[in-house]
Amino acid sequence: MAENKVGEIARVLGLLPHRYPFLLVDRVLELEKGRVVTIKNVTFNEPFFQGHFPERPVMPGVLLVEAMAQSAAFIVLSQMGPDPKTLFMLTGLDKVRFRRQVVPGDQVRIEVKTIKFHRPLWRMSAEARVDGELAAEAELSAMEIEERV
DSSP states (O other): OOSBOOOOHHHHHHHOOOOTTSOOOOEEEEEETTEEEEEEEOOTTOGGGGTSOTTSOOOOHHHHHHHHHHHHHHHHHHHHOOOTTEEEEEEEEEEEEEOSOOOTTOEEEEEEEEEEEETTEEEEEEEEEETTEEEEEEEEEEEEEEOOO
């Protein structure tokens, strides 16, 4: 696997269990041990803009956090390999701050870094930027969970 410029959507779909309309990562730009950079292209056609807010569309902050969490999942899933029985679940959020609105036409660049992990527990820092300007930041806690069938 090439560690840089892993851009194909098939790679995204192959690792993340999310699908439309909840897949919030469009491209993986960089993926290396302990770090990932992803892109979310925000378009006016996003389903959440119908109600948030029709006259002044703004991407909900909670979806920015979800995009950061989905990006974080790439670090874990790329290190542990695909396992259909294991899910990567968000367990906590700390130091969440929203710094600017994200609107249709914006391209959000998300960078996530591992702070520490001791499987199955992970702690990561995440930043979402638009045109280099910080839009949101958070510390994410997550856990690998074996799904019971």
